[in-house]
Every structure is written in C-alpha cells, then in structure tokens.
Amino acid sequence: MSDTVINSTSNVVYIDLTNETSKLVQRPDMFDRYIGGTGVATQLLDEGFREDKDALDPEAPIVLSIGPFSGIYPCCTKAVAMFRSPLNGELGESYAGGRIATAMRFAGYDSIVITGKAKRPVYLSLHDGNITFKDATSIWGLSSTVDVGKILRDAEPHPGRRSIIRIGPAGEKGVKYANVNVDTYRHFGRLGLGAVFGSKNLKAIVLSGDEELQIADKKDYNKQYKQLYYKVVNTDLMEKYHDLGTTVNVNVLNEINALPTRNFQQTYFECAENISGENLGDNYLIRKLSCAGCPIGCIHIAMLKKLFSNSHDVEVSDIPYDYELVYALGTNLGLTEPEDVLELIDSCERQGVDIISMGVVLAWATEMSMKEKISTDETMGVTLKWGDLNNFLHAVDLITKSPNEFYSALAEGVAVASEKYGGQDFAMQLGRLEIPGYHTGLGNVVGLTTGVRHSHHDNAGYSADQKAFKSGLSDEEIIDQLIAEDDVRGVLNSLVICLFARKVYTPDAIVDALKPLGIEKSEEELDRIGTEIFMKKYELKQKFGFDLDNVKLPKRFFETVSTNGIIDKERVENALEIYKNKRGF
Amino acid sequence: MYNIMGEGIIPKRIKVANQARCIGCYSCMLACARTYYDTVSLKNSAIDIQTKGGIEEGFVSIVCHACIDPPCSRACPTGALTVRKGGGVVLHKDLCEGCSYCVDACLIGAIHMDAYGKAVVCKHCGVCASYCPRDVLELRKVGENGEEIMDIN
Ligand code: SF4
Ligand code: SF4
Ligand code: SF4
Numbered sequence: 001m002s003d004t005v006i007n008s009t010s011n012v013v014y015i016d017l018t019n020e021t022s023k024l025v026q027r028p029d030m031f032d033r034y035i036g037g038t039g040v041a042t043q044l045l046d047e048g049f050r051e052d053k054d055a056l057d058p059e060a061p062i063v064l065s066i067g068p069f070s071g072i073y074p075c076c077t078k079a080v081a082m083f084r085s086p087l088n089g090e091l092g093e094s095y096a097g098g099r100i101a102t103a104m105r106f107a108g109y110d111s112i113v114i115t116g117k118a119k120r121p122v123y124l125s126l127h128d129g130n131i132t133f134k135d136a137t138s139i140w141g142l143s144s145t146v147d148v149g150k151i152l153r154d155a156e157p158h159p160g161r162r163s164i165i166r167i168g169p170a171g172e173k174g175v176k177y178a179n180v181n182v183d184t185y186r187h188f189g190r191l192g193l194g195a196v197f198g199s200k201n202l203k204a205i206v207l208s209g210d211e212e213l214q215i216a217d218k219k220d221y222n223k224q225y226k227q228l229y230y231k232v233v234n235t236d237l238m239e240k241y242h243d244l245g246t247t248v249n250v251n252v253l254n255e256i257n258a259l260p261t262r263n264f265q266q267t268y269f270e271c272a273e274n275i276s277g278e279n280l281g282d283n284y285l286i287r288k289l290s291c292a293g294c295p296i297g298c299i300h301i302a303m304l305k306k307l308f309s310n311s312h313d314v315e316v317s318d319i320p321y322d323y324e325l326v327y328a329l330g331t332n333l334g335l336t337e338p339e340d341v342l343e344l345i346d347s348c349e350r351q352g353v354d355i356i357s358m359g360v361v362l363a364w365a366t367e368m369s370m371k372e373k374i375s376t377d378e379t380m381g382v383t384l385k386w387g388d389l390n391n392f393l394h395a396v397d398l399i400t401k402s403p404n405e406f407y408s409a410l411a412e413g414v415a416v417a418s419e420k421y422g423g424q425d426f427a428m429q430l431g432r433l434e435i436p437g438y439h440t441g442l443g444n445v446v447g448l449t450t451g452v453r454h455s456h457h458d459n460a461g462y463s464a465d466q467k468a469f470k471s472g473l474s475d476e477e478i479i480d481q482l483i484a485e486d487d488v489r490g491v492l493n494s495l496v497i498c499l500f501a502r503k504v505y506t507p508d509a510i511v512d513a514l515k516p517l518g519i520e521k522s523e524e525e526l527d528r529i530g531t532e533i534f535m536k537k538y539e540l541k542q543k544f545g546f547d548l549d550n551v552k553l554p555k556r557f558f559e560t561v562s563t564n565g566i567i568d569k570e571r572v573e574n575a576l577e578i579y580k581n582k583r584g585f
Numbered sequence: 586m587y588n589i590m591g592e593g594i595i596p597k598r599i600k601v602a603n604q605a606r607c608i609g610c611y612s613c614m615l616a617c618a619r620t621y622y623d624t625v626s627l628k629n630s631a632i633d634i635q636t637k638g639g640i641e642e643g644f645v646s647i648v649c650h651a652c653i654d655p656p657c658s659r660a661c662p663t664g665a666l667t668v669r670k671g672g673g674v675v676l677h678k679d680l681c682e683g684c685s686y687c688v689d690a691c692l693i694g695a696i697h698m699d700a701y702g703k704a705v706v707c708k709h710c711g712v713c714a715s716y717c718p719r720d721v722l723e724l725r726k727v728g729e730n731g732e733e734i735m736d737i738n
Contacts, residue, residue: 004700005624072625074612102611106627146641153639161611161627184640212618212626212700222619229612233718289640290610295718297608318641 004128006108006213009036009068009517012044013109013131015124017200018058018116020133036067036110037496038093039533041082044113046540055086055192056174056199058117064104065112067496068517071105072213072221074229075238075501077291079104080493085191086199087176087357087413088432090544091537092191093453096165097291097498098183100207103163107209116200123166123204125156128211136203143169144350145181148204156206161292166204167194168352170400174198175411177357177434181349185289185299185320189354190455191433216518224513228504233295237503241298242288246323247277250331256469256563258440258462261331262386263363264428264556267439267563271336275326284338286318291498298500304342319346327437328359333366334386347393351400357413360434361399362392364414368423378406378421425555430454431546439557440465441564443478446575449551451486452537457499459485469563475575483582487530494533538585548576548585595726595734596671598651598709599632606719607644609634613713613722620712622699629699631707632722646721649673649695649707653731657706660690666706672731676706 010031015022027040034040041063048061062083069076077097085092104110107128114124118133121140125132139148145168152164163183170178171194178194179187188194197203215221232238240248253259254272261269273279284302291299299320306315319342329348330341348355366384368374376383380403382394395410402408409417414434418427428435430445431454438444440462447461448454456462459482467473473481489499497505505513507523514521521529558569579585614630622629632648651672658666658674665680666687683702688694696706711724726734 102627150639210626210628212622212624212629214624218623221625225619229716287643288608290608292609292611293615295608295610295612295716297610297718 004211006106006211008108009110009213011109012111012113013126015112015114015131016116017114017118017122017133017202020118022131024129031068031110033529034533035491035494035529036070037065037494038080038082038490039494039529040067040111041065041080041093042533042536042540044111045082045084046536048113048115049540049543055084055089055092055196058200059115060084060196062114062193062196062200063111064100064114065496066101066104066110067494068514068519069495069497070101071293072215072517073225073497073513074232075294075296075498075504076496077101077294077498078496080496081180081188081193083191083193083196084544086174086195087192088415088454090431090546091453091541092193092196094188094190094193095457095493095496096180096182096186096188097294098186099161099163099292100165100182100186101496102161102292103207103209105209105213106161106211107207108211109207109209114200114202118201121201121203123152123206124202125206127157127206127208140172140203141169145169145352146184146350149181149184152204152206161210162206162208164204164206167197167202168350170351170353171195171198172203173400173402173411175351175353175400175402176413176416177354177361178352179354181352185301186291187354190356191453192354194352215516217516221516224516228509228513229295231504231509232501238296238500241500242296244277244281245288245298245300245321247280247300247321247326249323250276250326251278253438253440256440256466257561258438258465258563259331260327260428260437260439262334263332263360263367263426264439264560265367267560269331272331274336275330275338275341277323280321280326280338284342294498294501296500302338302342304339304346306339306343317346319349321345324437325355328356329362329392332359332363332437333392335389335392336387340389344389344392344396347396351396353396353400354434356436357434358396358399360428361410361414361417362395364418364423364427365395365410367426368421371423373422374406378404380404380407424552427554428556429554431551438462438465439560439562441468441562442475442567442572442575443468443482444562445553445557445567445572446479446579447482449553449576450482450548450579452534452541458489459483465563475571476578479575479578479582482579486534487527490530490533490537491526494529548580596669596709596729597711597724598672598727598731599648599707599711599714600723600725601646601648601721602723603719603721604646605643607634607646607721608719609636609640609644610718612716612718613646616716617713620710621708628697629705630713631695631705632713633694633697647694648713648722649709650693651709651727651731656690656692657687657696660686662686665704669709670729671709671727673709674706675708676704678703
C-alpha cells in the first residue's frame with residue numbers, strides 16, 4: 001500500500017512552540033480506553049497538568065481531538081478543544097465544526113497537543129505529515145478575524161479542503177472570553193481558548209490533508225454510512241436545524257417564558273417576533289452552509305446591507321446567525337431590529353470574542369449603568385442603555401482595547417467585573433461562565449451549575465425543564481435526566497458527533513457503526529466509558545480548584561419567572577444535594 | 586439503481602444542475618470515493634467541490650462535462666480512455682500508465698491522478714447525485730450524441 005494511506009487512528013502529535021519541535025506518537029491503548037474526542041482530550045489535558053501553572057502559562061497545553069467517527073460518518077464534523085480556561089480557571093472545553101474534523105482526519109492527526117510560547121507571533125501549518133512554524137508578525141494586530149482567514153487562504157499552498165483556525169484582536173489582547181474562529185463561520189466559542197492562543201503567540205493553524213483511510217470492513221461500512229445518511233436526510237429528526245435553524249427557538253422560548261430579556265429581568269421579549277428565526281429566515285437569510293461531511297446545512301448566513309451615503313452607496317456583509325447570538329446580543333440587550341443585532345454580531349466576530357459571554361457582560365454593564373452604579377467616568381462617556389446599538393458597538397471595541405480599569409474588568413468576564421463593581425445578584429454566570437439563553441427552570445440552573453463545562457450542551461437542563469413543563473417531572477427525575485445526559489454526551493463527544501445529530505446516533509446505531517471500523521464495544525461498555533469520562537473530568541476540575549459547594553447562584557435566577565414559574569432557591573440547593581448524593585460526591 | 590451501461594440502455598450523464606444550492610457538505614465526494622475505492626477519502630472522488638475565493642463566496646462542483654469528442658481521450662497515449670456512449674470516457678485502469686496527459690488535456694480540471702498513479706475520472710454513474718441533499722447534481726438521460734432526452738410521461 002502507498003504511504004498516503006493513514007495507518008493509525010491513534011496519532012497524537014505534540015507540538016512545542018518554544019523550541020519549534022514536534023513529535024508524533026501512536027497511543028492505541030488510550031484511544032481504546034477513552035474512544036477519542038473528549039475522552040482522549042481529557043486524558044491528554046490531565047497528563048499536561050502542572051500544579052501552580054495558570055491557564056496562560058506557556059506550559060499549559062491546548063489539546064485538539066477528533067474521534068473514530070470524525071470525517072467517516074455523516075454529521076461527525078466537530079473537533080473538541082480542551083485547555084485550562086483563562087475565564088474561570090478550570091476545565092476549558094469547546095467544540096467547533098466547519099472543516100476542522102475532516103482536515104484533521106485526512107491529515108492523519110487524531111489529537112494535537114500544543115505547548116510552549118513562540119518567541120514572536122507564529123502560525124502553524126499542518127499539511128499531511130508536515131508541520132511548519134511560520135512567521136505571523138505581519139498578521140498580528142489585524143483588526144478583523146475574518147481578514148486573517150482571507151490572507152492565509154492565499155498565502156498557503158494546498159487550496160481546497162483546508163481548515164483555517166485563527167484568533168482576532170481579542171485573543172491577542174487576552175480578553176478572557178476570546179474565541180477561536182474556525183473557517184469564518186464556526187468557532188471554539190466558549191471559555192476563552194482565544195486568549196490561550198494569544199498567550200502562546202499563536203495566531204492561527206492551517207490544517208489540510210489528502211490522505212486516505214483504510215476501513216476494517218469496507219462493505220459493512222458502506223452499509224452503515226448509507227443507513228445513517230438516509231436517517232439524517234429522510235426523517236424529520238434534524239429538520240429543525242435545517243429549516244429555520246436554531247433561531248426557531250426565539251419564538252418558541254418566548255411563548256413559554258424562557259427567553260432572557262434585558263439581563264434576565266424578563267423572560268418575555270415584546271419584540272421577539274421582529275428578531276425571530278422566522279423573520280430572519282424570510283427576509284435576511286441568503287445562504288446555508290454545511291460543515292464538511294454533514295448534509296444538513298444548518299449554518300445560516302444573513303445579508304446585512306448598510307447605506308453609507310445619500311447616493312445609494314451600500315456596504316454589504318454576510319453574517320452568520322444562531323439562536324444564542326440573537327439572545328445574547330438581541331433580546332438580552334433589548335435590541336429590536338434585525339439589522340442592529342446583525343451589526344453587533346459582526347463587530348464581535350471581527351474582534352473574535354465569545355458572543356454569549358460578551359452579551360451577558362454588556363447586559364450586566366447596562367443594568368449597572370442604568371441603576372447608576374457605574375458612571376460615564378468608568379464607561380469613558382459611553383451611555384449604555386437597552387436597545388442602543390451605537391453605544392454597544394463602542395463598548396465592544398473598548399473591551400478589547402481595555403483602556404481603563406473598568407473595561408479591563410469587563411474583559412475578565414462578568415464574575416470578576418461584578419466582584420469589583422458590585423451587582424453580583426444580576427451578574428448572570430454559573431461556574432464563572434456567562435450563561436446561555438434559557439430560563440426554563442430548575443433543570444437549567446442545576447444543569448449549568450453541575451455540568452463539566454457549565455454549558456447547556458453538557459446535559460441539556462433546558463430540555464428536562466421543557467419536559468417537566470409539559471408532563472410534570474419531579475426534581476429527582478430531572479436530576480436523573482441530567483446525569484444520564486451528561487454521561488451519554490461523554491460518549492457522543494468522544495466519537496465525535498455533532499450534537500444536533502444525537503437522535504440519529506442512538507446507542508444501538510453507535511455499536512453497529514463502530515463494528516466496521518474494527519471497534520467492538522457493547523452498549524453497556526459505552527455507558528460505563530461515558531460515566532468514567534465524566535468522573536475523570538470532575539477530578540480534573542477539582543485539580544483546577546473547582547468546588548461544587550462554592551458555586552454562587554445569582555439572585556436574579558430566583559426573581560424572574562421561568563417556564564416553570566418562579567424557582568425557589570432552597571429547591572435548587574436541595575436538588576444540588578440530591579445530585580451530589582447520586583454522583584457520590 | 587445506478588447507471589450501468591449496456592446494450593439498449595439509454596446513456597446518462599451527471600449534470601451540475603443547480604450550483605447555487607450547494608452547501609459544501611462533500612457528501613457527493615465521499616460517496617464517489619467510497620464507491621470506487623477500498624478506503625475512505627475525499628481525494629479519490631471524481632467530483633471535486635471547491636470554494637471560489639473562500640467559503641464566504643460559495644462553491645463550485647468540478648466534474649466531467651461529458652464531452653462528445655473528449656480531448657482527454659485523444660491525449661491518452663495508451664488508449665486507456667475510450668469514448669463513452671452519451672459523452673465522456675470510460676477508463677480502462679489496466680492500460681493507464683499514469684502519464685497524466687489527460688489531466689492536462691481537460692480544460693475544466695475534471696481529471697486527477699490517485700495515489701497509485703491511475704487517473705480518477707467520472708463514470709457518470711450518479712452515485713454522487715443520490716447522496717446530494719440539495720439536488721445540485723442530477724443524472725440525466727442523454728442520446729448517443731449527448732443531447733438531453735426529456736422525460737415525457
Ligand atoms: S474528463 Fe474532461 S476532457 Fe474528458 S470527457 Fe470529461 S470534461 Fe471532457
Ligand atoms: S457520477 Fe459517479 S463517477 Fe461521476 S462523480 Fe458522481 S459518483 Fe463519481
Ligand atoms: S452533495 Fe450536493 S450540496 Fe453537498 S457538496 Fe456535493 S454538490 Fe454540494
């Protein structure tokens with residue numbers, strides 16, 4: 001066989017930015033034990049853990065991993081990034097789609113571990129088996145993350161199926177919730193990976209590969225692929241993501257009092273219809289795109305047309321939108337016009353920040369300013385108020401530049417800012433991470449508090465709440481559901497599938513799809529591995545200093561009506577006890 | 586299910602019918618490569634999805650245009666590419682010596698070489714179209730000279 005055939009699916013490449021060296025190691029035992037993806041990345045992060053080294057220490061590793069399904073089966077398009085989060089100091093975990101998983105797969109890298117700090121700005125070029133360290137000083141300081149991609153696209157050989165991941169100004173300046181942009185429209189969004197890149201002087205990674213992969217049982221593989229593919233496209237399991245996309249939730253959540261509005265002061269937004277998925281889809285959507293290897297096409301792109309003179313001169317930009325963005329920069333800031341929301345999304349995209357965090361930070365600052373707990377001295381003349389786009393645009397810019405103490409605090413996230421300036425009761429964070437756009441009830445609060453990365457994707461508390469609302473679940477049943485989801489998702493995220501396809505990848509379908517790849521695992525075994533991965537993450541969280549007993553629950557959660565009515569604080573505390581008992585903590 | 590050519594069977598050709606609908610999912614490429622090679626890859630596909638000037642600008646599908654007088658066939662010194670009924674060529678792999686003259690002869694770039702030194706060229710079988718979720722690709726009936734035959738039912 002030719003050497004263009006990948007001969008191992010347990011390839012870990014260790015890259016040292018300080019010394020500009022790299023080393024490829026095959027770790028079949030680790031992949032067998034933890035499947036791949038998040039399971040393997042957790043192990044690799046743990047191996048790189050050093051006591052007393054903080055998140056931005058040069059020795060702190062960045063781990064990127066794919067799993068056995070990546071690039072092989074439909075909708076298995078994501079890579080996981082794991083790192084110590086500079087935002088909350090503990091477990092950093094984030095997922096991105098685009099072309100990254102396919103690029104890693106066909107370049108023959110299952111995991112990439114990056115440590116060290118480059119002497120001056122660099123970008124990494126990984127093509128098939130070759131790794132090169134390239135000077136990035138000329139693109140350091142560019143004002144837009146999007147432009148970085150355009151430049152690297154032309155500068156790099158091997159056009160076509162590449163993945164270009166990069167940071168923007170926010171990552172360079174160390175905004176603690178800076179993201180990493182992946183192929184323009186996707187991101188390693190949460191928990192500040194962008195700042196970790198910045199601290200290593202790592203501007204970007206260009207990944208591409210053109211190898212081929214041998215499959216143990218090709219005939220069975222073709223059969224499994226076909227079954228999964230037709231389940232994806234011919235059933236309605238994923239229709240909601242294809243049609244209006246996630247913004248379908250704007251109206252849905254508004255109707256059930258779950259749509260956070262003006263910093264969670266309300267859960268009903270009177271202008272929701274105007275910035276709903278329906279309105280965006282009917283009047284602004286110009287294109288849908290897919291991640292490589294997924295036939296759904298859930299990436300929704302809107303066109304924003306802006307006049308910049310009185311003689312019909314127009315500026316046109318294409319802007320990706322999703323539910324969380326419309327919540328964070330729309331309803332939660334009281335913006336009522338789609339154009340305003342899109343423009344604010346665009347400005348955050350250029351800076352390269354996590355939009356959920358940015359939205360929550362701005363919402364808190366706006367409430368502070370309207371309550372006159374901060375003055376225009378602090379905001380440097382910016383008057384933050386609900387629905388006022390221009391001042392938000394200024395604030396986003398100033399947060400990245402951090403010209404004074406106040407904006408520096410905002411760049412550290414809402415937990416730090418509220419510790420310094422007050423307003424902790426309405427600083428909407430859990431586990432020191434700004435929260436996503438749901439106020440559905442107890443399941444959401446407990447789920448975000450206990451989840452390994454405090455994300456709604458950990459255990460879907462909002463979904464348990466919706467079930468409780470419809471058919472009534474006891475608190476204990478909600479907890480059981482959270483625990484089950486947390487464990488199942490450990491497996492899905494190790495394979496790594498896109499969670500939008502989770503209904504397609506049922507336990508029996510997973511067992512069947514693993515077989516032709518030469519991996520024999522029973523459903524029970526997978527369950528056990530899911531729990532093991534969860535526990536391992538919790539151990540790592542504890543090493544990073546996390547303590548479930550110390551999580552602060554902002555008062556606002558218990559003041560604003562949710563889908564399931566006003567949530568009682570004692571009930572949540574009680575539920576957390578049930579959770580700890582069940583987990584054996 | 587697919588377009589197996591034989592006596593008395595109406596030839597078909599693959600056609601990029603609705604380019605603007607493409608979402609860049611690569612389902613077509615994976616299907617083509619999966620069908621004709623024992624490995625999983627994108628590179629062994631006879632159809633290639635490219636971005637024109639980056640992902641922001643949309644996609645182009647590069648696949649054989651089914652020439653009636655195929656320059657690739659004329660360029661082949663070993664007779665490995667014979668003219669196909671309905672347009673395009675049939676590759677006789679055993680005769681292909683890997684010179685890649687055909688690659689240069691095809692103006693639209695529809696041929697490339699695989700890792701084993703053999704040409705990768707479209708068979709107009711339609712597998713890719715059956716995996717395209719957006720009807721970008723269609724398998725169309727054509728006459729011997731490549732003219733499209735409309736279905737009148
Ligand atoms: S491969 Fe190119 S030259 Fe040959 S028949 Fe197809 S389009 Fe024509
Ligand atoms: S028609 Fe058949 S051979 Fe041609 S690109 Fe499509 S799948 Fe490949
Ligand atoms: S399968 Fe269809 S939509 Fe997907 S890349 Fe190919 S032509 Fe485009």
